[in-house]
Amino acid sequence: MNAMPQPASEHANLEALKEKARLLRIHSLRMTTRAGSGHPTSCLSAADVVSALFFHAMRFDPKNPDAPDADRFVMSKGHAAPLLYAAQAEAGIYPLGRLATLREDGSELEGHPTPRIRGVDAATGSLGQGLSVGAGMALAAKRLEKRDVRVYVLLGDGEMAEGNVWEAAEFAARYGLDNLTAIVDVNGLGQSQRTMYGHDPEAFRDRFAGNGWDAVVIDGHDMNAIVGAIDRARAARSGKPQVLLAKTQKGHGISFLADKEGWHGKPLSKDELARALAELHPVPPTEDPDPKSYARPAGGAPSDFPAVPPPNYTLGQEMATREAYGHALARIAAVNPKIVAVDGDVKNSTFAEFLEKTHADHFFQGYIAEQNMVTVGVGLAARGFTPFVATFAAFLSRAFDQVRMAAISRSHIKLCGSHCGVSIGEDGPSQMGLEDLAMFRAVAGSTVLYPSDAVSADKLTEALARLPGIGYIRTTRPKTPVLYKSDEKFPIPGFKVLRESAQDRAVVIAAGITLHEALKAHAELAKQNIAIRVIDLYSVKPIDTPGLIAQVKAAGNRVVVVEDHFPEGGLGGAVFGALSLAGIPLASARHLAVSGVAHSAKMDELLNEFGISAKHIAAAVKS
């Protein structure tokens, strides 16, 4: 690769690195003052470390910073974005003149970093997630790609309070990610007050050591110490990830900012900037703003793969969709080497264990730590893999912020939530996913799928593996009969009409377990000479609005939506929203959903009690 030569520390030009750090400080101050917002003092504390990383440690070609063999950097303390941008510009990834566009409408240099910018793998800004991103990338490089790629993650000390960080720390140690180096900028000042441990890097060192990391404390403003520590970390082949706890000062380098409270998130005024720059003289002239965008091209999708042989299920065969998902993963992995699975210690419940049996090196146990599990997935996806992250639907709510950030990253991670709804039965409400459709619908650019049988579960899993953006598939605990032939196609958006006649009294729109209840209701009503149309709305988002409208009209504009989910944000939200915007005058509309807090009981007792069973569907049709 065309890269900067790899200097050993004895060749490290400390003066050059200190000079770069000085420039990074100047840029950070100038940028934020010009933008009128930003976090300059959070940049000043980390400038020496970032200089050592970008201009000594990291191996990359500034003309191609995302080459597969380039080292990676994650700015976990995302509000120090200006510092990252300054380093990237000084490294030559884009011109210095671009820095003046920080936070402007249309500039890829946003308030917090996103992958619109080359060299940035995932969006940060919601604290405590960057170490998981780094762990995912380090895992991919080491275990899947077998590439000598090193991943550096810069964290703030305030964000060390986030449990997500410690989930990532456990995970990285467990997987022996010695190609992962974290640096914590311990500047001792949070947003609103001194952070819990003040200037106590030793406490962090002990905690990291207790988690199986190699941990050292360094003076974060002593370039010789920084470079030495980074080099030793790089050279160590200890099988452990490394962390440098860098004791720093917020606002370091400017006398009226250094370690002063009240400056978080405050840009300097023009006068204050002039005073600050006087302390950093000589300062280079200001660059003319560069109006050209240096953003990465938009778009992208998961790695393509050939057609997957269809599954071998027979009509009427009893199989849970959660189990079919597991078989599908293994089947897709056989033709797609990019498939990886990350599970939350429930692999025998989500059936991700099938992939572990067929492709053990593509299966990673995340243990009971959903936040990290999801964001490790983002790291894996950034390296070109197609991760399927699975746990109980209810427990994916543990990682909503992580999914939200993954969407801002335009990541292609796929998630599977099993054990949805009251249909899980006696385990009770803590285990029941009743809000997951609402959660995943409210994710930018997401696809939300809900198969009712094993064949559709198989096809929809495969579909997700081909679609860009966040993908979610909802699976059911109990066994249900196969409804579709193995060669059935499931377009997205789309739905299936499973029962129809010319005299349909109403259309019942359902999915998953309620689809089967709707079929039972259809049979019951048929005995009473009442015909209904039954629709399997397997694609909840996007929804096939024109197709649905046609079906609703054919059934006299009488609609029953029935779902094993809370009333808000699920099938009902999707269907009634679409019909309203289309101006369809509903002669009659009923929404059967789970209202209130559920409890332990048998599945059939719960379906009845919460009004979503065949009996209730039939009653709704008749009313």
Add this chain to the structure above:
Amino acid sequence: MNAMPQPASEHANLEALKEKARLLRIHSLRMTTRAGSGHPTSCLSAADVVSALFFHAMRFDPKNPDAPDADRFVMSKGHAAPLLYAAQAEAGIYPLGRLATLREDGSELEGHPTPRIRGVDAATGSLGQGLSVGAGMALAAKRLEKRDVRVYVLLGDGEMAEGNVWEAAEFAARYGLDNLTAIVDVNGLGQSQRTMYGHDPEAFRDRFAGNGWDAVVIDGHDMNAIVGAIDRARAARSGKPQVLLAKTQKGHGISFLADKEGWHGKPLSKDELARALAELHPVPPTEDPDPKSYARPAGGAPSDFPAVPPPNYTLGQEMATREAYGHALARIAAVNPKIVAVDGDVKNSTFAEFLEKTHADHFFQGYIAEQNMVTVGVGLAARGFTPFVATFAAFLSRAFDQVRMAAISRSHIKLCGSHCGVSIGEDGPSQMGLEDLAMFRAVAGSTVLYPSDAVSADKLTEALARLPGIGYIRTTRPKTPVLYKSDEKFPIPGFKVLRESAQDRAVVIAAGITLHEALKAHAELAKQNIAIRVIDLYSVKPIDTPGLIAQVKAAGNRVVVVEDHFPEGGLGGAVFGALSLAGIPLASARHLAVSGVAHSAKMDELLNEFGISAKHIAAAVKS
């Protein structure tokens, strides 16, 4: 109080405690076999510890286990619920015969514990949250109530991977909660495989010690060691919380279960039960099932308080609703001693800092750890306080699982999400709450409020403090003008009609920042002789459906909904869902919302770009 005498360890009847442990094992096995589901081996490992807690350490009156001075117990490893129930029954809280109803429809003895049962303060079952519950209760007892109440939390080792646990550990040490004792049941077997640290309690000890706890490792099946350690923890006045790392065996006590893989979540068959009981002989006769419910009475609400003096804002005064929220908290706290605030290191952004100034002892800094912050709130609420938990709306998504569990607990916690929508401007999408209305609407029993000005922010904050269940209030970053007089009332459900005439072309339904944009649009359209009705939908859930229907009809069934939120699950979801179910035939419907991923820019640029500004509202009306 009428309590069991406080034995010193030298008086502890070890044989009696071992006998109780044997009975707890018998009950756990019998219960789960009868129910046909459950986690008996997870109960067997912890039976000795639970016996020592219930029959030696904890001070409570079984006839009144929720008395304010009773010690508390949290079963954080919620799947060991049968063990808890067995202990409660043996202690006399309810008859042994009730145990046979485990997991039955109608029984308060659910698959995972909930506060339907006396002696249980919060629902568990989503792992890793119990220590936060305990920390919240310990904090309340020690710092607010000044009561000598000890809180015990039993965790499993698998759940120690959850970051939430470590957030709670930091918090408890920071607040010097030496009335909090955690016991970790280190049995080394997760659901699907050996846990990360196997049987390594020493690693946990080091990590807890690094977090500022007193930590010891004990043999979890040696009653003398257990009792001694508990007594020493109780006697220590070290200012530190204590943790006992109990080395145990999953399935301990039964030869074919002890430390065997594959038994997680599996009840014994009738034959296996017979073999197991043979190893635990002599066994007491089976009790007849007791059909009487011993559930706590349902209902409840936050502590009542007198009328709050109204705020002193003038029409047109510019104030951000986030700031008005802060003032409201302080004003309510002046008449309601139960108000407490927990903040996520953004107190100068959420303005919870005002409460810190007026009632510093009722303000708790949660630092950057939202999961713990929310569930500490649940602990505080369990002690009778009315907690207001605040951070940026986007970061509340970090705690969706915790909010979900709080709803299952029927907790009365209140949450405030500031910095909602694209209206925050240049900080960019990582800081923008665009899915929070969807999230909080999909919470059982929640109230979701969205004030557009300082007066309504004040009144709605007060309203939440009086309402039962989870309450959410969404606040805006930029200043907006006061629209209402200080004596205005805001019923829930309800909305305000701010502009109306007899010729309204359409009704525009908005809230927060878009309400102000709608008013601007009204003024613009008036110049063109086009009249529109403008509605401030401050109560998103519950929604005043009949009232809204009347307004929609008066405006010719032409509706524009405009919100600074994603299209899914927010105002649009609420409005169109309600109108659909009411069968209102919309002549025309438009939904203006933020589609896709936002980016850094000025607020006005973003409002325009994402189609929710006055200009777009006017255009939607005209089309």
